[in-house]
Amino acid sequence: MGKAIGMVEFQTVSTGMNGADTMIKTAEVDIVECATVCPGKYIVIISGEISAVKAATESAKSKFTEKVIDSFVLGNPHESIFSAIYGATAPEGVEALGVMESFSAATAIVAADAAAKTALVELIELRLARGMCGKSYLLLTGSVSAVTAAIERAKNEANDRGMFLDSSVIPRPDKKLWQSIL
Numbered sequence: 001m002g003k004a005i006g007m008v009e010f011q012t013v014s015t016g017m018n019g020a021d022t023m024i025k026t027a028e029v030d031i032v033e034c035a036t037v038c039p040g041k042y043i044v045i046i047s048g049e050i051s052a053v054k055a056a057t058e059s060a061k062s063k064f065t066e067k068v069i070d071s072f073v074l075g076n077p078h079e080s081i082f083s084a085i086y087g088a089t090a091p092e093g094v095e096a097l098g099v100m101e102s103f104s105a106a107t108a109i110v111a112a113d114a115a116a117k118t119a120l121v122e123l124i125e126l127r128l129a130r131g132m133c134g135k136s137y138l139l140l141t142g143s144v145s146a147v148t149a150a151i152e153r154a155k156n157e158a159n160d161r162g163m164f165l166d167s168s169v170i171p172r173p174d175k176k177l178w179q180s181i182l
Contacts, residue, residue: 004050006057006073015067016042019060026059027052037129070106078116084123096147107163108136111154118153119146
C-alpha cells in the first residue's frame with residue numbers, strides 16, 4: 001500500500017471509468033476500488049506515493065471538471081481506513097457507537113480519517129453510497145468521550161466541505177442493535 005490515498009467521485013459511470021483510466025495512465029498508482037454506487041455514481045479510490053496520487057487525482061478532476069462530485073487526497077491515512085471501507089472490523093467490548101452521515105463518499109472517508117486521528121477510536125465501517133441514494137456514513141466505536149470527540153471532528157470536517165448530513169453518539173448500544181449492524 002502506498003503512503004497516500006486519493007478518490008474522485010463522478011456523476012456518471014462512463015465518466016468514472018474514463019476518469020479511472022486517466023488516473024492510472026497519469027501516474028504510478030494502484031486502484032483500491034473502482035465501483036458504481038448509488039444513484040449511478042462512480043467512485044475511484046487509488047493509492048501510491050503522495051505525488052503520484054495528487055497528480056492522478058488532479059488529472060481526472062481537470063479533465064472531467066463538470067462531472068466531479070467530490071474528491072480528496074490524504075497523505076498517511078489512518079491504517080484503519082482500508083478495513084473500514086471493506087467493513088472487515090468486528091470490535092469487542094463496545095462502550096459507544098458513533099455515526100456520521102455525509103452527502104458524498106469522499107467526504108465520509110476524509111471525515112473518518114480525521115476522526116480516527118482525533119481520539120482513540122476504532123473505525124468499524126465506511127458505507128460508501130451503496131444502497132443509500134449517494135449518501136455515505138462512517139461507524140466507529142470506543143469510549144463515550146473518545147467517540148464524542150471523534151464524531152465532533154468528523155462532523156466539522158464534513159461541514160467544512162459542505163457535505164454534512166447528520167451524526168449520533170449512542171452510549172452502550174443494545175446488543176440487538178449491535179448484532180444488526182455487524
